[in-house]
Amino acid sequence: MYDVGVVKYKKPLESLQKAIELAGGFGKIGADTKIILKPNLVVWHEGVNFPKYAVLTTSRMIEDTIKLLIDCGAKDISIVEGSVDLGKKTKDSIIALAAKGLGYDVLKKRYGIKVIDALQSSFQKVKIDDVKLSVSTDIMEADCVINMPVLKTHSQAMVSLGIKNLKGVINIASRKICHNKDQNINLNYHLTKLMEMIPISFSIIDGIYTNDRGPSYNGRARRSNIIIASKDMLAGDLVGATVLGIDPATIPYLSDAATQNNRPVDLSDITVKGDVDIKNELKPHIWEYEQEDGVDMPDWMIRSGIKGISMPKQDLTICTYCAFLFNKLVMGLLMAKNKKQGYDDIEILDGKIQTPTAGHKHTILFGQCQVKLNKDNPLINHCVKVPGCPANEEDLYKAFAEVGIELPDDFSEWVEKSPELVHGQKYKNKPEFDPSFYTINQP
Template identity: 45%
Template sequence: MRYEKPLESVKKAVDLCGGLDHLPSRAKVFVKPNIVLWTRLTPFPKWGVITTSRVINDMVCLLKERGIDDITIGEGTVVYDPKDRETAAHAFETLGYGTLKRRYGVKSINVFERPFEKVDLGGGVKLAINTDILNSDFVVNVPVMKTHAQTVVSLGIKNIKGTIDIKSRKKCHSADPEKDLHYMVSKLANKIPPSFTIIDGIYTNERGPSFDGKIRRSNLLVASADVLSADKVGATILGYQPAQVPHLVHAAKDMNRTQDLSDLQIVGETIENVAMKLEYAFAYTEDGTLPAPMAKMGIQGLTYPKYDSSLCTYCSGITGAVLTAIAYAWKGQPWDDVEIISGKMMKPTPGRKTTVLLGKCMYVANKNNPDIKNMIAVKTCPPAPEAVVKALHQAGIEVSPEILKTRDKTMGSYMKRYEGKPEFDESLFRID
């Protein structure tokens, strides 16, 4: 349905699908937003990246109307320093969750400061999940409506990934061709308590999940008491039939459900009236050896193969900065046959003069590979910026250390895209 007015639109979405009809009285409720990343250093585009505080506030109000007093907002935002607790706290306060605490007693937790419990999700998948969500009576799942460079879409099921520990997140990005990322993600919601999913599509994100995607003001809400149903509709709106989204295919098979919308009753707006076609993959050359924008720049003597599903959140987080640094380092002279590979599955191309192994997983997978003539390895997890700079310099690519060291500040530069565009409303991420 369309998002039109504060509180009223979310209430209508809840009522149309009976989303809270199975909410137990005096329930302990866990609210799961999507705060995929954050920085304390600079304002950055949150539209289509992070769940709006508007929808979170409205859901809390509706829960309070039903007499719910025990409400916890929980998220595990990606940070590169495992000891960093300030960034999550800053995110919660900036997004207005502190106001919800003062007004309604709502708790906000960084799941990395809380216990985890290993859970058998079926199909041979065991992951460590935050105990607060496991021990709740009811879950309100509030993802953002976006496509995703690795999983095609990131909606309700994928949003639960933010409640698992770091080891489990890395495990999800498996090199196993059968139990790959799509298979692992499909199991994430299997053991959560009864839930209601409301997909925040006030903004949508093409080539998400981050701030470098193409953001649109879409004013949409998708709601269901069944997370797979919500995701099937959300994917269709974004331009992908559920059968085109591997983790939804796995989930439908597990639940003995159809891979289309034939088992759903859809009310509110018709999908045809709101459907769009948002790309999910970043553009690469036809042979997949270099990002298309870099090829357009005329870069030669370098291959940087397209990411695969085994590239985990922590390596992918630095990849954009690495590519930016390389682009700025290009002066028109071909580099000396350098290949940079990452993730867990890639293999070096035989005959390359220099192979850079980016990250611990890539190093472990290829450290003894006989096809490597000259190995330069970044062995840390996640790849330390200074180690990446050193490796690229060794390979003859004179990147600026500042681009990698100040990658958080780089997030702020994307705000220029939205200057003078009032539809990108920062107040939707505040609670007054």
């Protein structure tokens, strides 16, 4: 049986300590134990006060974990992560900027921890069956890796918990491989292999905030106050999905991971300990952007009054990098000066497998994979390419102009700030959304 501690977050340190004890404790830790914490810092927008609720691991959980490890005798603790680089030229690496913004610089001084940008460090090839990926050497050589994901949904993988969080410590080429176009070895398949590749000693799932339609800030966060702890990453993830109200048996990669390890997906080999009714504590979370079969746009785009666009439902093959730029495309559709008139029958294709439908006036091929796949497709009348891997932002703006989408004059500056100006507004004047969870108190 696998023990999973699930507690309500009530107090700093105390609540986490209880969850860890219920899960059986960290195990043997000493001054020589090389410990790595792997938070989820999926994205960082420097200079923009973007909402971090249920997007990033809270700094509260990070500091409490460090304190508890030090109480066990730990002296060698590093935080390792490789965030999505949005292509902005900055003097410091994204992780260095995020570390500063989240208060990790204070943790460095206070506890002597290190912060390592996985993408600027070395990788080593790891092979499991037919999958070979480049994994952070720091992670592979650690004595103890503590995985610290957020308790959140994911619009492709359904949930993003411990296993999904491991994608942050493989190199960029490997991340692209994970979003494979071959449906037999798709993202779900790669996630099950990642679980086998990377040895995790302990999982702490941070559910102080959870979200609908994650994994980023364009979903909606909730204050949920849950902490899940386990020595077994899969057990933690199965419980995490259940807490989110999503049956793990319906989540392809969790169900496959359980089956491949001869384990039940129904939690029957897990002992849940703590004061939380995992099936009823939270209202079920929604993970996807609904779009009826055969309908041109996601429901929310129809509701927002967009007309003249055809956009197939997004699949598992679009990488996170292209997906972040795709958000800007969507923002352009929402903000264009001529939105009310309706657009001129524009089809938009992304990822690695979408194909055009006959009869549209214009087809935008978003990203190099699309350009390669469909540039000569005879079903396309007017082909508008946004090449690049990931798709190039300048070319996106040219594409808008070419299909008659009239962006506001200051759009490119505005869209950089949109995580704050649009998504940040959802949490204004709601005291349960407390930004201090993402900072470290200074004396």
